[in-house]
Amino acid sequence: MPDAKAPIGVMDAGLGGYTVVKELQRLLPKEDIIFLGDGKNQPYGNRSEKDILCLTHQCLDFLKDKYVKVVAVACNTISTLIDKYQPDYEFRIFSIVQAGSTDVIKLGLRQVGILSTVFTANSGCYDRLIHQELPRTAVYPQGCPRLARIIEDGGFDQERIDTELRETLGHLAQAHPDLDSLILGCTHFPMVSENIRRLYPQFTRLINPAATQARLIKEYLERENALDSDGKGTFRVYTTSDCEFYRSMTDHVGLKTPASVELVPAPIPLGK
Structure with a gap:
């Protein structure tokens, strides 16, 4: 104990x-x-x-x-x-991945995007956990190679943050214009949630697994x-x-x- x-x-x-x-x-x-x-x-x-x-x-x-x-x-x-x-x-x-998957399952989402590091996106971990309970839910991972480092560098350079989001999340938003739910699949990313909302208002539900x-x-x-x-x-x-x-x-x-x-x-x- x-x-x-x-x-x-x-x-x-x-x-x-x-x-x-x-x-x-x-x-x-x-x-x-x-x-x-x-x-x-x-x-x-x-x-x-x-x-x-x-x-x-x-x-x-x-x-x-x-x-x-x-x-x-x-x-x-x-x-x-x-x-x-x-x-x-x-x-x-x-x-934290189990926590984020639990959120999706509890909400019963039919589709969800995941903004994460490249390793997390390539691992398929969210897909596996979500599909154990919701096998028909569409899961769309999007790796973001530089955003965590930009945040960690300090200063919150808005131009660098927005550029990185356009080059990564922008592809996901364009490919799935009806997608409205997004897991913030890196604990750095809630710190730039306002940038995400401003650039891509289609994501009306940002899931913070914390x-x-x-x-x-x-x-x-x-x-x-x-x-x-x-x-x-x-x-x-x-x-x-x-x-x-x-x-x-x-x-x-x-x-x-x-x-x-x-x-x-x-x-x-x-x-x-």
Whole structure:
């Protein structure tokens, strides 16, 4: 049984996982949260499967050493491979892809687009999970190779963001003009949802899986009697890149002020 006083871990290839932290803080305000953002190696979605797994194990080992009771994998790319690393850890790991698929199934959508990294799009992970319950739902993946990196660079350069969306999401919108539902299949992407709405108003339903992932974690901790009912709700950030940027982005996303933001060694990719 998980230790109720242990923290919740959240990991991402960068700061996109802040959108998951926001939902966890809203649902579970007394829980301590540890966030690890591997900004140095981001985006994982342009790497090979073996390299992604190598980096992921190092991140999970870091959180294991912090004695977390559960981990939210806020990265869609990492989540596509959950079956390959969950058996190596005693704590439960929650996939953001599973959360996004759950949203589609609950809504009973007949068609849905997915804006994600190239790896996630090519993996077919959303297709498989959605089709287990909704075999006739049309799923249209669209890889977006640079958007997460543009967001991670900071500054929110609107011209670069819009250009990347036109070159990727634009193809999906043109190919399926009646498509109105879109999964934000990378936790960075809710940060540019207004750009998506402005450029492509046909997408009247933008699905952010972070809220569902947080709810699934809450339900699991309730079942395991592992909720911290009298905790202080501290929030600590560990990053492999720019501490000041990660600190400033907590305000931008609307998170509680972190107790600390600490630079830690980056996971080492394969061959280095």
